[in-house]
Amino acid sequence: MFKRDWINIVIGVAFAALASTVSGANAAPCGRSAAGFDAWKSAFADEARAKGIGAAGIAALMATHYNTATIWADRGMKSFHLSLPAFMAKRGASVIAARGRKLKQSNAALFASIESRYGVPPGPLIAIWGMETAFGHEHGNQQALSAVATLAYDCRRPAFFTDQLYAALKLVDAGRLSAETRGSMHGEIGQTQFLPKTMLDYGVGNLDTASGALASTANYLKAHGWQRGAGYQPGEPNFAAIEAWNAASVYEKTIAIVGKQIDGGAQ
Numbered sequence: 215m216f217k218r219d220w221i222n223i224v225i226g227v228a229f230a231a232l233a234s235t236v237s238g239a240n241a242a243p244c245g246r247s248a249a250g251f252d253a254w255k256s257a258f259a260d261e262a263r264a265k266g267i268g269a270a271g272i273a274a275l276m277a278t279h280y281n282t283a284t285i286w287a288d289r290g291m292k293s294f295h296l297s298l299p300a301f302m303a304k305r306g307a308s309v310i311a312a313r314g315r316k317l318k319q320s321n322a323a324l325f326a327s328i329e330s331r332y333g334v335p336p337g338p339l340i341a342i343w344g345m346e347t348a349f350g351h352e353h354g355n356q357q358a359l360s361a362v363a364t365l366a367y368d369c370r371r372p373a374f375f376t377d378q379l380y381a382a383l384k385l386v387d388a389g390r391l392s393a394e395t396r397g398s399m400h401g402e403i404g405q406t407q408f409l410p411k412t413m414l415d416y417g418v419g420n421l422d423t424a425s426g427a428l429a430s431t432a433n434y435l436k437a438h439g440w441q442r443g444a445g446y447q448p449g450e451p452n453f454a455a456i457e458a459w460n461a462a463s464v465y466e467k468t469i470a471i472v473g474k475q476i477d478g479g480a481q
Contacts (some may be wrong), residue, residue, distance in 0.1 A: 215411035237417040244369035247282040254367045262383055271383035274393040278360040283302065285368060294462040301464040302471070310344035317349065318476055324425055327462035332432035335440030337477030338456060339428050341469045342406055350405040350424055354398030358382070362410060382410035390417075404430045408467065446470055 241259035243250070259272050267275075288289050292448040296304060318325060318336045343349055362382050365375035378401065385391040390409070397403040403413060404421025408430065416434040419426025431438075439451075439456040446452035456466050 231239040243365055246369050248282070252278040253259060262380070265380065268382045269474045270389040270429055271386045272283055274359055274386045275363065275383060277393040278363040281360045282301040284356065284361040284364045284399050288365065288370065294464060296464060298464050298467055302468050305345060305468065307468055307472050310341060311472045313349065314340040314344055314472065314476040324332040325426070328429055328432045332436045334435050334440055335477050337473030338376065338446055338469055340476050341472040342431055343428060344458065346407040347405050347470065353396065353398050353404065354402065356399055358395045358397030358401040359393050360405055361397065365400065378410050385410055385414055387409060447474060
């Protein structure tokens with residue numbers, strides 16, 4: 215290789231490094247209070263436009279507000295530190311199992327269709343449905359986009375929620391979300407509480423309906439390795455898909471236990 219080629223490579227690397235530094239310097243900075251949120255939105259909007267977010271998404275972003283309730287909820291998630299028996303009691307696992315067995319019977323055709331398509335039996339789907347929204351009765355009443363934007367701005371987990379925010383803005387551009395869409399404290403949406411990126415990647419119907427939410431949940435589990443006919447208790451092949459759904463060990467085990475109680479078999 216000629217000397218001039220080496221010089222050109224060195225110059226190219228130097229410019230790339232400089233561009234990266236400038237890009238990092240211009241990135242919207244995180245914050246720890248409402249004070250910088252409006253300035254952050256403006257900076258993030260510029261980044262979003264550069265990444266192809268359209269006018270509808272940008273308008274929805276600019277309509278968001280700093281959600282103090284979301285921050286309080288994010289700082290107060292203590293139940294995941296309980297023992298498994300205490301967590302199950304707190305979340306009403308026995309009630310979910312009893313109600314779930316009835317819903318399995320009354321919605322037999324729906325669950326048969328879902329299992330035929332995705333290979334996921336009713337038990338874990340119903341357990342997730344009950345745990346997340348009490349079978350669709352508690353969706354949350356926060357502006358979902360404001361919740362996600364607040365967490366993308368907050369310094370605790372900005373990278374994770376920045377990805378969620380970009381997904382949410384794409385959904386707005388596609389007409390699947392709006393600035394007024396309601397969800398839970400972290401921006402979860404629908405009867406099984408999908409975050410925007412999960413909705414974008416795995417949603418197969420209207421998440422505010424039982425059929426759409428349950429089918430989407432089965433699609434998610436299948437995409438994360440669910441094997442038709444295999445077990446889903448800890449140590450069995452499908453437990454890994456449940457682990458992908460939620461990172462808290464007590465939650466994962468509760469879904470497995472309640473799911474088996476719904477599908478049949480003592481636990």
